[in-house]
Amino acid sequence: MRRLGLLLTATLALVLALPAVALAQEEMSPAEIGATMDTMWVMVAFVLVLFMQAGFAMLEVGFSRMKNVGNVVAKILANMAVGALVFWAIGFGIAFGAGTPFFGLEGWFLSGNIDAGTIPLSMLFIFQMAFALVALAILWGTMLERTKFSVYLIFAVIFVGIIYPMGAHWIWADDGWLAALGKQDFAGSTVVHLSAAMAALAGTIIVGPRLGRFDDNGRPQLIPGHNMPLAVLGVLILWLGWQGFNPGSTLAATTEIADIALTTNLAAAAGVLGAIIVCYLYRGHIDVGMAGNGAIAGLVAITATCAFVAPWASVVIGFIAGGVMYGTAVLMERMGIDDPVGAIAAHGMGGVWGTLSAGLFTTPELAEANGGLPGLFYGGGLTQLGVQAISMFSVAGFTFFASLAVFAVLKATIGIRVKPDQELNGLDISDHGSYGMSEGLVATDNYPGNGNGQYTEAPVKTPEGRS
Amino acid sequence: MESLIVQASGSGNNIIDVYPDRVELRSGWQSQNREAIDHRDISSVEVKGLVNCVLTLETNKGRLVRLENLALGEARKIKTSIELQKSRAAQQS
Numbered sequence: 001m002r003r004l005g006l007l008l009t010a011t012l013a014l015v016l017a018l019p020a021v022a023l024a025q026e027e028m029s030p031a032e033i034g035a036t037m038d039t040m041w042v043m044v045a046f047v048l049v050l051f052m053q054a055g056f057a058m059l060e061v062g063f064s065r066m067k068n069v070g071n072v073v074a075k076i077l078a079n080m081a082v083g084a085l086v087f088w089a090i091g092f093g094i095a096f097g098a099g100t101p102f103f104g105l106e107g108w109f110l111s112g113n114i115d116a117g118t119i120p121l122s123m124l125f126i127f128q129m130a131f132a133l134v135a136l137a138i139l140w141g142t143m144l145e146r147t148k149f150s151v152y153l154i155f156a157v158i159f160v161g162i163i164y165p166m167g168a169h170w171i172w173a174d175d176g177w178l179a180a181l182g183k184q185d186f187a188g189s190t191v192v193h194l195s196a197a198m199a200a201l202a203g204t205i206i207v208g209p210r211l212g213r214f215d216d217n218g219r220p221q222l223i224p225g226h227n228m229p230l231a232v233l234g235v236l237i238l239w240l241g242w243q244g245f246n247p248g249s250t251l252a253a254t255t256e257i258a259d260i261a262l263t264t265n266l267a268a269a270a271g272v273l274g275a276i277i278v279c280y281l282y283r284g285h286i287d288v289g290m291a292g293n294g295a296i297a298g299l300v301a302i303t304a305t306c307a308f309v310a311p312w313a314s315v316v317i318g319f320i321a322g323g324v325m326y327g328t329a330v331l332m333e334r335m336g337i338d339d340p341v342g343a344i345a346a347h348g349m350g351g352v353w354g355t356l357s358a359g360l361f362t363t364p365e366l367a368e369a370n371g372g373l374p375g376l377f378y379g380g381g382l383t384q385l386g387v388q389a390i391s392m393f394s395v396a397g398f399t400f401f402a403s404l405a406v407f408a409v410l411k412a413t414i415g416i417r418v419k420p421d422q423e424l425n426g427l428d429i430s431d432h433g434s435y436g437m438s439e440g441l442v443a444t445d446n447y448p449g450n451g452n453g454q455y456t457e458a459p460v461k462t463p464e465g466r467s
Numbered sequence: 468m469e470s471l472i473v474q475a476s477g478s479g480n481n482i483i484d485v486y487p488d489r490v491e492l493r494s495g496w497q498s499q500n501r502e503a504i505d506h507r508d509i510s511s512v513e514v515k516g517l518v519n520c521v522l523t524l525e526t527n528k529g530r531l532v533r534l535e536n537l538a539l540g541e542a543r544k545i546k547t548s549i550e551l552q553k554s555r556a557a558q559q560s
Binding site: 208211212214215216221408412415416417421460 | 471474475478480482491493494495496497498502503518519536538541
């Protein structure tokens with residue numbers, strides 16, 4: 001018994017003493033501790049941003065019809081795989097490698113000497129990779145339920161490999177031409193959200209609306225999503241993920257992340273209210289999906305300015321973003337553009353307004369700390385607003401026309417739309433061989449013609465007089 | 468179940484299906500309009516455009532049926548299938 005006690009005591013002493021011995025042997029300098037803390041913080045932020053993929057999946061599943069949900073989640077998985085590998089191979093180098101003011105010429109497969117600050121290059125890469133994957137997820141939300149799976153994969157290679165990284169290089173690389181002008185885009189309103197929305201707009205124009213989305217006179221007809229709780233869960237996951245998206249963009253564990261988190265969340269809350277109020281004034285009821293998109297629009301808008309504006313300004317930015325988002329969604333419908341999840345309105349107009357709002361609301365103290373000039377409302381004049389406008393038009397224009405060209409080539413060669421019967425019967429069976437949800441959960445609703453439920457054929461007329 | 472040779476959708480909820488003996492056109496918000504045209508009643512098929520193609524069918528009675536915003540590959544397949552079916556029917560008769 002006494003021997004056992006001695007053994008236990010000795011073991012306990014060893015266990016307690018070992019970490020101290022290890023620390024004594026490898027004493028870390030304050031700089032090393034700081035770098036470790038920075039890396040840990042960015043790692044946490046990366047996990048949150050990567051988790052946004054689950055948010056996009058739930059959002060898109062909720063807004064889709066039940067017959068397409070397997071296709072939606074398969075597309076998210078496949079795009080994450082393609083996007084991660086392509087961004088590692090060439091995208092990261094074009095975005096952050098040194099080279100020209102328009103694109104980087106080093107850093108292929110993470111080679112070269114890209115400056116990652118206090119964190120390891122691999123940490124910077126996976127954090128930025130998560131951003132690229134977010135852009136890709138935004139883009140495909142608009143083309144749901146009628147796009148060929150192969151188009152998702154091919155365009156993902158071009159978008160994550162070339163189009164997205166070029167916009168990122170212009171704004172975020174040390175030698176980028178918009179960075180040289182003093183462009184303010186802290187976490188990517190322009191780089192991630194606006195560029196993704198512009199690519200999405202190009203794709204949506206080329207692919208055309210879903211069958212049944214507009215009636216015989218061209219008036220929009222609602223194709224309701226099959227599960228609003230899932231859609232709202234998606235929005236909540238995205239809201240959670242944004243705690244890594246914006247505060248994580250400090251790329252360092254500083255006390256500044258608290259202020260950034262504050263502006264981020266205030267803008268999201270105001271975005272929900274902005275969308276709800278405008279929706280109620282316009283339609284007389286509160287659309288759940290639009291309320292969710294209001295949160296996203298507010299978050300997108302504050303993404304550029306989260307480190308530059310005071311809390312009161314973030315509320316104004318978020319509120320206006322929510323309202324503008326709703327107006328844009330209505331306008332898109334009237335123009336005959338079918339965006340099932342409202343991503344063009346939420347991410348596109350959120351990105352436009354967020355980019356411009358930096359030129360209006362940036363405070364002198366935060367501009368001095370984070371770069372650029374104060375905004376118009378703080379006596380900074382029109383200079384910063386002009387830089388923001390130039391960056392907005394150049395990134396949006398480049399992304400839109402480059403994407404339009406790629407989608408046009410794809411349409412003229414392999415085609416980008418599934419066959420009508422595949423679209424009407426759902427992509428789960430035709431593309432993936434099984435239902436995304438249980439076969440017992442058959443949608444029972446009043447939308448048979450546009451494929452929501454069992455498609456029944458109309459009788460055939462023979463106008464030429466034969467039967 | 469008849470074998471569908473090729474099908475495509477154009478703008479405005481218009482769908483075209485090509486069968487061995489006829490072309491079927493579906494239109495309307497809920498695909499409520501459906502009509503069939505025998506291959507022998509089609510006098511010509513034309514494809515115009517490169518990205519957003521226009522497929523025009525002309526019947527023997529001079530009626531023109533236009534489908535817009537088709538992909539080039541689909542439009543060409545429809546034209547080829549109709550012409551092939553017509554030539555096969557001609558050889559058989």
